[in-house]
Amino acid sequence: MDIVKHIQPHTENLHNVCRRLSTEQLKNLKLAVIEFYYLLPGFENVISRHIQIPVTKDQLSTDISNGNLESYQTAIEKSNAEIDEYAADYEEPEALDIFILEALDNAVADTNTPASVAGLLIGVINTLDYYENFSDEPGYWSNLLEQELTFQNEILIAAGKEAFSDTSVYQKQYQDVDFAVL
Structure with missing residues (x-):
């Protein structure tokens, strides 16, 4: 998939839709999208190695839900x-x-x-694009990338509705994808 043709209008749409979401909708969307990143190899180890803080999936999700983010922000600033x-x-x-x-x-x-929510969603696209460009199966990853654009549009529509609360949509979407293979 030639992502370059699609990325600018998609990115503009992401930003426009995210600006219209409530704080609660943004939080639920963050919790949903971060599930994708947990599937990447070594998520917790990467953070521990680069930011020097222990991060577990459950604790990070709880902290995002409760707005307890200052310790993470401080650690990131210090690391940078x-x-x-x-x-x-x-x-x-x-x-x-x-x-x-x-x-x-x-x-x-x-x-x-x-x-920040738009950044998380764009990061998913960038990650899939990376896999497409550097794997032995670019067609497989290209197909996932194409599906991701549609999936994100569907999620944004759902997030715009007050009832959106299924923060496991990304985990479900990618549960059978082996990100360790490259």
Whole structure:
């Protein structure tokens, strides 16, 4: 799939829809989308290694639900401040690590920030695009990427309704996908 043709209008739509959502709708959408990132290999280890905080799926979800995000934000700021890209021992993170770290940053951003939810959704697209470009089965990943654009539009419609509360939609959507294979 040539994502370049679709990404700009899709991104604009994401931002427009997210701006119209309530705080509760944004929170539920964050909880749903972060489920995708938990499926990536080493989610908790990547965060622990780069941000130096222990993160479990249950605790992070609880903290997002309750708005207890300051400790994550502080840890991310501290970690970012300590990065010296010009140091002799600096190692640039792997692409999947970057996707995970960006997802954490978006997930723990202020709940009233629609751009963070859009960032999580765009990150899913970027991750699938990465798999398409670097796997031995680009057609498989291209198909998933195409399905993802439709899935995101469906989720945005559902999120716009007050009844949206199924935060497991991403886990269900990708439960049979092996992200460890690349």
